[in-house]
Amino acid sequence: MDIDIRGPRPETLDLELGQRLVTLETGRIARQADASILVRESENTVLVTVVAASEPRAGADFFPLTVEYREKMAAAGRIPGSFQRREGRISDREVLVSRLIDRSLRPLFPRGFRNEVQVQATVLSAQESGDPASLALLGAGAALTLSEIPFEGPVLGCRSVLRNGTSILLPVAGEREDALADLILSLGPRGLVMVEGEASEVPDEAMLDHLWNSIEGLEAPREALADWAARAGKKKKPFAIPPHPEEWVSRLEEHCLPALRKALSESGKAARREAVERILRDYLDRRLNEGADEAECA
DSSP: OOOOOSOSOOEEEEEEETTEEEEEEESSSOTTSSEEEEEEETTEEEEEEEEEEEEEOTTOOSOOEEEEEEEOGGGGTOOOOSTTOOOOSOOHHHHHHHHHHHHHHGGGSOTTOOEEEEEEEEEEEOOTTOOHHHHHHHHHHHHHHHSSSOOOOOOEEEEEEEETTEEEESOOHHHHHTOSEEEEEEEETTEEEEEEEEESSOOHHHHHHHHHHHHHHHHHHHHHHHHHHHHHSOOOOOOOOOOOOHHHHHHHHHHHHHHHHHHHTOSSHHHHHHHHHHHHHHHHHHHHHHHHHHHHHO
């Protein structure tokens, strides 16, 4: 009996970002992940994988999203010079890029979602003039959009610079050196999700024009990504936020809202935290006493 171990045929999408051609591929590498995207631009290649737990993390009162961006020295054809010939700890640059990706993705998950999600971006090959961080950001948004993880996509992000009065998406190193503004932005289904960057003394009008030009340049690729996800992506898992009883919400607002507003106006961080904890602790003690009195009456 012949067994085909090649798996499904990979799906690809070509995106034009300014003067650059970026190719996204899924279905060939890391097929056990919830979704994986291989992002290519010239000689730059980044693999992004996303996985999510099937159940919420027990006791978590926050969304446990982990993003890790790694630039292996082998991606540039070098071998670590240490005695062990191993990669070192994550660098400051890798930490900052991981945070950029996190801030672009976190707001688009449903409120109340508590399943652990991990996003891994690994640079496989890189040119000295390339920008693999932007490719990792592109791949992370595309992977979550194609996955079955609840996520309000698609989101598309990359670097954009203002040079000689022109907005350039996905610039090479030479185009960044004398740029007046250097931004990294992410565009979601309802507009901008995240903007970060630096600039020289640029007039407000020029900066706004640069921002709008960058948004317009990302809109068409984002729509192409949405069409690709509808064709090649998985159906999203249903997720609904458990409703709170109206009586519980109104009682909490009545007893805690005025005091919380006053506590949050405290200028000191420690004093503010202590005041909030005291209000919530007093409220819980009051509710426990009320529950005990109701049980005695019953």
